[in-house]
Amino acid sequence: MLLHFTKMHGLGNDFLVVDLVTQRARFDVERVRALAHRQLGIGFDQLLLVEPPRDPDMDFRYRIYNADGNEVENCGNGARCFARFVLDQRLTHKREIRVETLGGPLHLVVEGDGRVRVDMGAPRFAPQDVPFDAEHDLPLHALDVAGEHLEVGVVSMGNPHAVLRVDDIDSAPVARLGPAIESHPRFARGVNAGFMQVISAHEIRLRVFERGAGETLACGTGACAAVASGIRQGLLQSPVTVRLPGGRLTLEWAGDGAPLFMTGPTERVFDGRVSLN
Numbered sequence: 001m002l003l004h005f006t007k008m009h010g011l012g013n014d015f016l017v018v019d020l021v022t023q024r025a026r027f028d029v030e031r032v033r034a035l036a037h038r039q040l041g042i043g044f045d046q047l048l049l050v051e052p053p054r055d056p057d058m059d060f061r062y063r064i065y066n067a068d069g070n071e072v073e074n075c076g077n078g079a080r081c082f083a084r085f086v087l088d089q090r091l092t093h094k095r096e097i098r099v100e101t102l103g104g105p106l107h108l109v110v111e112g113d114g115r116v117r118v119d120m121g122a123p124r125f126a127p128q129d130v131p132f133d134a135e136h137d138l139p140l141h142a143l144d145v146a147g148e149h150l151e152v153g154v155v156s157m158g159n160p161h162a163v164l165r166v167d168d169i170d171s172a173p174v175a176r177l178g179p180a181i182e183s184h185p186r187f188a189r190g191v192n193a194g195f196m197q198v199i200s201a202h203e204i205r206l207r208v209f210e211r212g213a214g215e216t217l218a219c220g221t222g223a224c225a226a227v228a229s230g231i232r233q234g235l236l237q238s239p240v241t242v243r244l245p246g247g248r249l250t251l252e253w254a255g256d257g258a259p260l261f262m263t264g265p266t267e268r269v270f271d272g273r274v275s276l277n
């Protein structure tokens with residue numbers, strides 16, 4: 001069976017996007033891993049599935065799998081690509097799209113310049129919402145990792161994030177600490193580890209070691225988590241430009257309980273067909 005797919009990226013965070021509105025396919029862990037393989041497969045950080053909604057108030061269901069084959073709750077760069085994909089494929093003519101995800105509903109707007117603005121929902125900091133093993137809801141939590149005593153902000157953007165402030169992301173120990181934070185036993189479902197350098201109240205640099213994918217060129221929900229944590233700590237003020245290895249995002253957040261908005265670009269790389277036998 002030949003399945004049509006589209007390869008896309010958001011700031012270098014790359015995706016295999018599959019239309020399951022007009023096609024049928026099943027993806028188990030082994031199949032996702034095989035397709036994600038950089039040498040033996042197509043290669044991607046995440047697989048994005050476009051499905052019909054289950055909720056009649058929604059336009060689509062948006063499902064996300066990490067390269068390691070596990071299904072996850074949310075993906076910010078993927079959400080922007082999702083919006084461009086459903087428009088380009090003429091699965092909708094709407095430029096304002098509502099999608100259901102495992103992490104909750106998202107509202108996507110394709111702007112006149114082609115960039116996509118996403119209402120990512122309200123960041124949540126309560127440890128049980130992340131989930132993170134801690135008794136109190138604090139802006140910073142002590143975390144012992146690989147023999148180091150760190151202070152991290154913990155945030156749920158539907159998916160779990162830990163944010164560590166560093167002096168310089170170019171020399172930050174992302175490859176060493178990233179995997180140890182990702183699999184730290186206090187994060188029951190694993191965590192995405194963000195390394196944030198504050199440039200000014202309105203600008204940060206960020207690298208993210210993603211759960212189930214390793215370090216990526218950009219992480220949209222990681223950018224949201226870093227900005228939410230930075231504003232909560234009094235380090236940042238909205239709007240904030242986030243400079244990731246793959247490019248820039250603009251983040252706006254009015255504070256506790258308010259939705260966080262992320263705006264950025266998308267790119268379609270190529271279309272193809274793959275045999276799923």
Ligand SMILES: N[C@@H](CCC[C@H](N)C(=O)O)C(=O)O
Pocket residue numbers: 013045046066072073074075076077078159160192210211212213216218219220221222
């Ligand atoms: N790259 C994504 C996040 C994808 C999911 C993440 N690795 C997780 O496991 O939660 C983004 O742009 O947000």
